[in-house]
Amino acid sequence: MDIDVVTARVLLPLALPGAYDYAVLDDLDVRPGDFVRVPLGPREVTGVVWDPLPDGVEAKPVDPKKLKAIVSRFDAPPMPDVLRKFVDWVAAYTLSPPGAVLRLAMRVPQALEPAPTITGYRLSGAEPLRATPQRQRVLEMLRETGPQLARPAREIAEMAGVGTSVVSGLVKAGALDVVEMPGERAFIEPDGDLEGPQLSDAQSLAAHDLGAHVGNGFSATLLDGVTGAGKTEVYFEAVATALRQGKQVLVMLPEIALTPQLLKRFETRFGAPPAPWHSDLNQKERRRIWRGVAEGRARVIVGARSALFLPYADLGLIVVDEEHESAFKQEEGVIYNARDMAVARASLGDIPIVLASATPSLETVVNVQRGRYQRLVLPERHGAAELPDVTAIDLRADAPERGRWLSQSLVTAIVDTLEAGNQAMLFLNRRGYAPLTLCRTCGHRFECPNCDAWLVEHRFRKELQCHHCGTRAPTPYKCPECQSENSLAACGPGVERIAEEAAERFPDARLSVLSSDHLHGPAATQEAVGQITRQEVDLIVGTQVVAKGHNFPNLTLVGVVDADLGLTGGDLRAAERTYQLLHQVSGRAGRGEKPGRVILQTYMPHHKVMQALVAGDRDQFLQQEAREREDAGMPPYGRLVSLILSAPELPQATEVARYLARAVPAAEGVRVLGPAPAPIALLRGRHRVRFLIKTTRDFQVQKYVRAWLAQVKLPNAVRLAVDVDPQSFL
Template sequence: AEAAFSVTLLEGVTGSGKTEVYFDAIAETLRRGQQALILLPEIALTVQFLSRFEARFGCQPAAWHSELSPPRRQHIWRAVAEGEVRVLVGARSALFLPFAELGLIVVDEEHDPAFKQEEGVIYHARDMAVVRASLGEFPIVLASATPSLETRVNVESGRYRTISLSRRHGGAQLPTIEAVDMRAAALPADRWLSPRLVTAMRDSLARGEQVLLFLNRRGYAPLTLCRACGHRLACPQCSAWLVEHRFQGRVQCHHCGFETAKPESCPACGEEDRLVPCGPGVERLAEEVALLLPDITPAILSGDNPRERGLSSVRDTIDAFGRGEIPLLIGTQIIAKGHHFPGLTLVGVVDADLGLAGGDLRAAERTYQLLHQVSGRAGRGNQAGHVILQSYMPEHPVMQALVSGDSEQFLTAETAARRARRLPPFGRLVALILSGPDLEQLRQFATTLARTAPHGDGISVLGPAPAPLALLRGRHRYRLLLMADRRQDIQQTIRHWLARHKVPNAVRLHIDVDPYSFL
């Protein structure tokens, strides 16, 4: 029997058996003689995942990711086209492989920002996958512990079906989550671990259990300041601070990749030894841990250590932590994805507020998703896990939702706020980013564009204004934001608008529909 098109949200916390449920759907697809595709954020494509698949199906699926050699790539491409590959697991670009008889797509971690392609042709792999399934008239499953607001709205309106798995598998308990008020902790300026967290770390390690410290900041310190003149080390090509990477002895721009040796003296006033690091990155946190727990050698996982040679060695560290060979791991969001760490019982979120800053419309939603995901790493074996969130605003709805375990109130409020402001998914938002080497020319063109911007019923344009990242790779950037309700044919509106203008040669125009990045 042929299966028809349908979209199903498979919602369940980490360890609830989501994977087993969609493995059943894959088995059914194979029985029908069709192929299945599992889309994953690339970093979630682990040895653990592949062996789990093998345990169920008796063979490994074909894997598609950025580190494949060109011959291997060609081989898989052909095998998919000829129907030899029955199940393929891959990152978002796997969607474009020429499947002979595709009968099911599973998008695991459907809420993950990694599915939004930001460079070149901008697309959202989850949304493309839904279109693909609709054209091919077969079912698609979106799996997540923290579904995106877009998907929740589609469920509420009845467009998507839903399966909810409420319990953890095999009676394993959900972790308990507490927030530590960092205002009350009153730490010295160069310390980031509260006494509460340090005590919990000592207790867990003394019991022979593992600890994970989560800090979403690569490098040693996000800012370097001159104590003599107040100068801050900034990227010469971007409006961004240079991040110190102490292992390499260098400072680096995380936006354009510019890097240089860390200067001994201040480039502005020439004073020596007055440059001080401000704020923590994962490398600096490791120093604090070593100071507090001299018997412990923490490992760092941030995807950019010189010893981490690419994604495969990141996976090695993750697997070693999973086998219990590392007592304490300090990691960025690279460790948040669906890994299984049976000996991990304590997760410390060093700066739970970090993702809430900035003007991103999804900041609260994404912070909730990320912290929920990180929390889900704790306590998946026989022991219950515990999570400590360090926050300067423990009363924030995101922290409240995490601590209470009740996300409904937060998500309902978030949905209502987006609906009221006609923001996605209730309205359309388009960012037009103009960039160029000549600030005056750029400003003039942006102003001309704004003067002829579409306006009227259900459509408005904000700007131009300098983009938050006003300088990137030596090019100035201006931004216009177009807001429209869903009735508008936004692509056509933009085409008509831009057709009346000639973009100057030196100016680049970048159009991002429903942007995920607001820099």
């Protein structure tokens, strides 16, 4: 006799190949999107009821007697249909297990439980029999500030200037009612009807165009404006349109260091702060925001790439600020580019997306040329500000003194700037004091024991650190190899070494060092930026933390200590990234009424990057870069997929790589390079071997890789990382 069992597919946030079938008991009503508890082996886990298999796809038959039943359903908003589709899409594109992608959307399990409540009090309408002066103050305060508004006892006491015992007395006297109220802060509603700042004609046209897309289906628009052109104020107008339509908005930033400044600008524009979403939030705040997003109470989210996987109740607009930034690429776990996934999310949700940048990526520029994206241009800085004058100093002709890193021309420019009462910035995109420490006596170099990398000296902390795996060790007093004392030499400059030289050369200048080693979290960044804005700092020494997003009105000089850094190393995007970074940091100069100046120290003044920066000809650089990529069949004119095998022992990784190499499927339009040692062959104690798949643009590379990998079973000790459209080649 057949057993008629109602089943449901449940996807678990684990690296499993797909959803599992579970029985649904008669007393439980579940639908796709519901969060449920299910048994998995000896434990219970939380998962999501997933959609039925598409027509024509048959599941592997399971004996109904062997099916385990769903234990319970959470009283929480179900995961929206579009988010479930997005999870499946990301999994298919990145060749990741769907459960691993689901985990990105389920990082706040506490949010599935009912919201905590606290006890509050409000006026009952009755007068106490004994009205003391203190009681009278409480009653008058509540009448003036909202008689039906419930507040905790401590808040009432503080507002009235009395003790909590007075509040308790009023409750006993019947003058205050006891009510249960939400235990979390409410979200303040941003006002889309508030009038923004006066826009220029070009800004107004762009803002009108962006606003017209909101509520009218999917579109992708590149907002291409020079640094200081007011791109934020322009896309704020699209945000205002979405708010007026009752929609939610996501604004994505590449780094949390940029969050405080945007939060403040948003609050000024819309009368309420948006909800931030980044790794520095505590669990209580993450729970509040996740639930607020799911219930539609959090209207605007400003966040890092993980904000893309929040369960928006009614998302109406996505903005990707600084869309060119490599920080949007997640390099571990599920490997994805949040900018590209944001475009996919907008398409699945049938909503507009805005990609904003002064230095758009070549991929985005080509999508504009192919007609996939619209382009709006802001060619001039807002107001009286003008773009800075950029010059290159040939270090072969104007070399710094021995043991120093600033040329005389740059030193003179800083002196002139400081004497004029303006601020200057020295930029070097290298953390720490020195990238290499060696022994003068025996030549010993300090290497990371877990990675193919040098240990970077951090003199302020008196330690050596690996910037790949985080290994740290105290800086020794003598060489561990030959035991020589006072023989250790720092080779090359880091930002701390530049700060040391700057402090020596400009002793009267108030100096501030800005790098991720000195700024721990958004609050620290906000304070440092505030000091610069208030002109409490004369000379800034910083890494890429200061290169983008910040507005320092009194900063008139930017000196790039090593403009060539980043142009080598075999990265196909090396020139593009260097141009973007130097253009962005150059854009910090002259954003106020005073003209700005940028000095690039370089050994390659004739390199196409330096020539483009000095000439201010970005488009010419992009055209040249595009020709070179197209001739080589490289992205965005071709496709790449990186496969990296890693194992604790090199023979393990090498053996599996040989098996994979023998199983490479033959196909037209594809070329498999490798296996070969990865550029960083040892990382975090694991030996790494890489394949690189190069195909034509229209080749179905995911299908090809999936069929290839299905032929080889990996040993437990060997891991495989698949990176579709790699950004990093280390």
